[in-house]
Amino acid sequence: MLGIVMLTAELRESLRRARRLNEELIESERQAVERQAFLSGVLASSTDCIKVLDLDGKLTFMSEGGQHVMEISDFNEVVGCPWPDFWQEAGNAEAKAAIEAARRGEARSFIGKADTYRGTPKWWHVAVSPIAGPDGRPDRILSVSRDITNLRASEEERDRFVRLAENSTDFIGMARTDGSVFYVNDAARRLVGLEGGDITRLTIADFFPPEQVETVMHEVLPAVDRDGHWVGELDFRHFRTGELIPVLYSVFPVTDATGTLIGYGTVTRDFRERRRAEEDMRLMNGELAHRLKNVLAVVQSVAAQTLRGIPGAEAASQNLSARLVALGAATDVLTGRSWRSADLCELATRALSPHGRIGERILLSGPSVTLKPELTVAFALALHELATNAAKYGALSNETGHVTLAWSIDGDGNDAPFAICWREEGGPPVTPPQRKGFGSVLIERSLRSYFSGKAATDYRPEGLVFELEARLGDAAIVTGN
Structure with missing residues (x-):
């Protein structure tokens, strides 16, 4: 009986151990299934292309996410294919070298270019490592490829900007919002004498002479914050010699990915050559004006000598001299602007100033108008004739009369109507002349021809009125054209 009791107890203990082992086995299988499901989920969710190769480098497995990113709809189409064959140019050699390293138990990584299965070109960052077998020796090879095409594109764009900035002949620099400088290109260093110098302790203010620092810090930078840009002529200072360097200073905001202002950038152009050219042009125009005045003086002298002694020629000589003086005044305006244009x-x-005080006897009014150079001389001579007639017979011939010269523009653009009106008031009563002299013909016909418009003189009893109507684009330089 004792033996039976002991055997029964042992059997019961064995059954308990069996049940416990069975439960542990079931739990282990459950955990294994969960781990497999988790790993499968990770592989399916990963956007990396995860592959398993045999030791010859042939594909034996590819993750679901990898098939998606590689544009492979059926892995059976590529299973067994040599993995290095997917790589182009230097990437092919890198892939073969990585496989050789994995066979030796070493891990490798590289960046290469490879097309997807459908031919889409992409850049990849690849990590290759050995998978150890039961004996600890490499049994298979793991390859994980990450698509970095967008990152590569942004890096190439950044590299292009860097090359552009470094090769530019303009001053290119950037500073933080507190004014501390963190980048200047080589052209900038050469311009201000900072070759090989340390820029980390410099601020924006250090590049300008003391008298312009206030302008930059309290006018220029606030304008950039307010308007998004600022462009104007300033001076840089040379750090070694102290020389002032005229520049066209262009400033713009530098922002981060969220649009937050993090600093200021500038592309600044050296204006020394332009300033020298402008100075040379001013000197040349001054010389031209001087020579032209000499020519007019010679013409005036020749005309006076030619007309001397001819009965009744004294008045003609005086008129000719006055017209030459008016011609000289018009050329003075043109030479001051390099013969490009003239302000009306x-x-x-x-x-008109020789004929009466501007603002008292002669009133001028109208918007800013820049006449074309070919019209300037003709208009100056016409004004001279009008003023001369007013001084002899019209509103400027007494102490009470006055003249108004007004001009207007109705609209914008080349087709806008442009009108000029000369009006005399307060002078002696006016009667139409029996015949039109040279001056009247010069005024009407010349201006009508040059301005391509309508010109008419009205001899009203209260005072002469001359009106000119033209298309703005035929008479003036229109901004933006």
Whole structure:
């Protein structure tokens, strides 16, 4: 009986151990299934291309996410294919070298270019490592490839910008919002004498002479914050010699990915050559104006000598001299602007000031208008004729009369109507002349021809009125054209 009891107890203990082992086995299988499901989920969710190769480098497995990124719809189409064959140019040699290293138990990584199965070109960052077998020796090879095409594109764009900035002949620099400088290109260093110098302790203010620092810090930078840019002419200072360098200073904001202002950038152009050219042009125009005045003086002298002694020629000589003086005034305006254009108000002031005080006897009004150079001389001579007639017979011939010269523009662009009106008031009563003299013909016909418009003189009893109507684009330089 004792033996039976002991055997029964042992059997019961054996059954308990069996049940416990069975439960542990079931739990182990459950955990294994969960781990497999988890790993399968990770492989399926990963955007990396995870592959398993045999020791010859042939594909034996590819993750679901890898098949998606490689644009492979059926892995059976590529299973057994040599993995290095997917790589182009230097990438092919890198892939073969990585496989050789994995066979020796070493891990390798490289960046290469490879097309997807459908031919889409992509850049990849690849990590290759051995998978050890039961004996600890490499049994298979793991390859994980990450698509870095977008990152590569942004890096190439950045590299292009860096090459552009470094090769530019303009001053290119960047500074933080506190003014501390963190980048200047080689051209900038050469311009201000910073070759080989340390820029980390420099600020924006250090590049300008003391008298311009206030302008930059309290006008230029606030304008960039407010308007998004600022462009104007300033001076840089040379760090070694102290020389002032005229520049066209262009500033813009530098922002991060969220649009937050993190600093200021500048592309600044050396204006020394332009300033020298402008100075040379001013000297040349001054010389031209001087020579032209000499020519006019010679013509005036020749004309006076030619007409001397001819009965009744004294008045003609005086008129010719006055017209030559008016011609000289018009050329003065043109030479001051390098014969490019002339401001209408400036031209009228110079042509009319000898005949009466501007603002008192002669009133000027109208918007800013820049006459074309080919019209300037003709208009100056016409104003001279009008003023001369007013001084002899019209509103400027007494102490109470006055003249108004007004011009207007109705609209914008080349087709906008442009009108000029000369109006005399307060002078002696006016009667139409029996015949038109040279001056009247010069005024009407010349201006009508040059301005390609309508010109008419009205001899009203209260005072002469001359009106000119033209298309703005035919008479003036229109901004933006």
